[in-house]
Amino acid sequence: MADRAELLLELKQTVSQCIEEAKAKLHTLSKDIWSCPELAYEESRSHDTLVAFFSQEEGWKVDSHFKLHTAFRATWGAGVSEQVNVGFLCEYDALPEIGHACGHNLIAEVGAAAALGLKAVLENTHGKLPVQVYVTVLGTPAEEDGGGKIDMLSEGAFEGLDVVFMAHPSKEDAMYLPCVAEHDVTIKYHGKASHASAYPWEGINALDAAVLCYNNLSVLRQQMKPDWRVHGIIKHGGVKPNIIPAYAELEYYLRTPSRAELHVLKAKAEMCFRSAAVATGCEFARNKYDNMLRNAVLEKLYETNGKALGMDFTTDEDVLKNESGSTDFGNVTFAVPGIHPYFYIGSNALNHTEEYTVAAGDDRAQFFTLRTAKALAMTALDVLLNPELLQRVKQEFTEAKLKEDRTLTGEHTELSDKH
Numbered sequence: 001m002a003d004r005a006e007l008l009l010e011l012k013q014t015v016s017q018c019i020e021e022a023k024a025k026l027h028t029l030s031k032d033i034w035s036c037p038e039l040a041y042e043e044s045r046s047h048d049t050l051v052a053f054f055s056q057e058e059g060w061k062v063d064s065h066f067k068l069h070t071a072f073r074a075t076w077g078a079g080v081s082e083q084v085n086v087g088f089l090c091e092y093d094a095l096p097e098i099g100h101a102c103g104h105n106l107i108a109e110v111g112a113a114a115a116l117g118l119k120a121v122l123e124n125t126h127g128k129l130p131v132q133v134y135v136t137v138l139g140t141p142a143e144e145d146g147g148g149k150i151d152m153l154s155e156g157a158f159e160g161l162d163v164v165f166m167a168h169p170s171k172e173d174a175m176y177l178p179c180v181a182e183h184d185v186t187i188k189y190h191g192k193a194s195h196a197s198a199y200p201w202e203g204i205n206a207l208d209a210a211v212l213c214y215n216n217l218s219v220l221r222q223q224m225k226p227d228w229r230v231h232g233i234i235k236h237g238g239v240k241p242n243i244i245p246a247y248a249e250l251e252y253y254l255r256t257p258s259r260a261e262l263h264v265l266k267a268k269a270e271m272c273f274r275s276a277a278v279a280t281g282c283e284f285a286r287n288k289y290d291n292m293l294r295n296a297v298l299e300k301l302y303e304t305n306g307k308a309l310g311m312d313f314t315t316d317e318d319v320l321k322n323e324s325g326s327t328d329f330g331n332v333t334f335a336v337p338g339i340h341p342y343f344y345i346g347s348n349a350l351n352h353t354e355e356y357t358v359a360a361g362d363d364r365a366q367f368f369t370l371r372t373a374k375a376l377a378m379t380a381l382d383v384l385l386n387p388e389l390l391q392r393v394k395q396e397f398t399e400a401k402l403k404e405d406r407t408l409t410g411e412h413t414e415l416s417d418k419h
């Protein structure tokens with residue numbers, strides 16, 4: 001046991017050192033992505049930058065345009081049977097008009113750095129590990145809009161992975177932040193144009209329908225559970241004041257803490273869409289984001305490694321219980337045990353702001369980004385050196401998934417009965 005502890009400490013020190021030695025090229029990688037923000041499913045340049053990065057590294061097998069045009073896979077390992085397959089994810093899509101305001105360039109850097117660090121260590125363990133290891137990096141586009149991981153899950157991209165890691169920039173270090181189920185919906189109203197002054201009575205005003213829809217959803221909030229969210233915009237409301245709008249379009253996000261409740265909120269919201277106008281079209285997005293299936297074993301390991309590296313995990317109950325967004329990594333956690341911690345990047349700016357875009361491209365973010373990569377790679381080493389630990393991770397995943405599935409069927413039935 002002491003030998004394993006000593007080996008683990010030695011390997012963790014080596015992983016840190018290897019990531020430090022690669023920091024210049026990792027920073028260049030991140031900055032290249034940050035300086036050319038691309039929207040969901042359109043991340044061609046970022047895809048090419050990451051594919052080139054791994055292609056120039058020795059020993060990686062790189063599959064460009066993997067399952068999705070802007071997704072990729074890079075793998076390293078013997079490819080023998082009875083191996084443990086560790087996955088690291090890279091996100092790299094930006095937001096409209098404000099660029100990398102969620103720091104996805106840093107997510108890509110963390111994934112690449114952790115994979116490089118782990119691979120460098122594994123190359124030199126010379127059979128000291130109890131298992132053979134395969135390292136898989138998946139470039140997963142379109143997290144902010146559409147859910148590239150969900151498309152890739154349905155294409156089998158995550159099959160064979162034993163554990164998966166990524167980390168998300170935030171304004172604090174956290175092993176986990178609430179992550180809720182979410183579904184995008186676009187609501188379209190079609191009317192009939194007419195001169196708004198000469199003969200408005202000949203028109204059918206699609207914008208009126210959109211306004212009524214907006215107001216219906218606003219009053220729906222009174223009957224929503226306090227932890228449900230409905231928020232959206234009017235994307236198209238007409239072209240000129242003197243033309244009765246023949247077309248109007250809204251985009252909304254519907255959110256509930258669990259997958260089971262989402263269908264109830266969707267049904268309520270859809271009644272708001274339809275009651276705003278007789279003839280309406282509403283299209284739910286192809287992909288529905290799941291809430292996160294947590295893994296306490298992995299979170300604890302990450303916390304221990306993060307604290308050893310100087311992370312100051314938030315204990316702010318308001319943040320830990322209330323702040324929440326959604327991520328397609330939630331869907332991944334129902335297929336593979338994994339963690340999606342958050343990391344401070346040297347700024348108190350809030351995600352999805354122009355200030356955060358600046359912070360994500362600032363050199364000051366690099367220390368915190370590389371520290372996070374080290375903590376992830378060390379957490380991977382924890383489970384690789386201790387097969388019993390990996391079994392506990394998988395056992396917890398199986399039990400949590402079973403419990404969620406029961407909730408999904410049970411709550412679905414119960415909630416359906418009520419509505």
Ligand SMILES: NCCCC(=O)N[C@@H](CCCN)C(=O)O
Pocket residue numbers: 102143144145146168179182183184253289324325326327
């Ligand atoms: N917890 C990470 C949040 C990342 C994020 O902002 N995701 C978007 C996803 C929107 C999908 N339609 C969000 O608004 O939560």
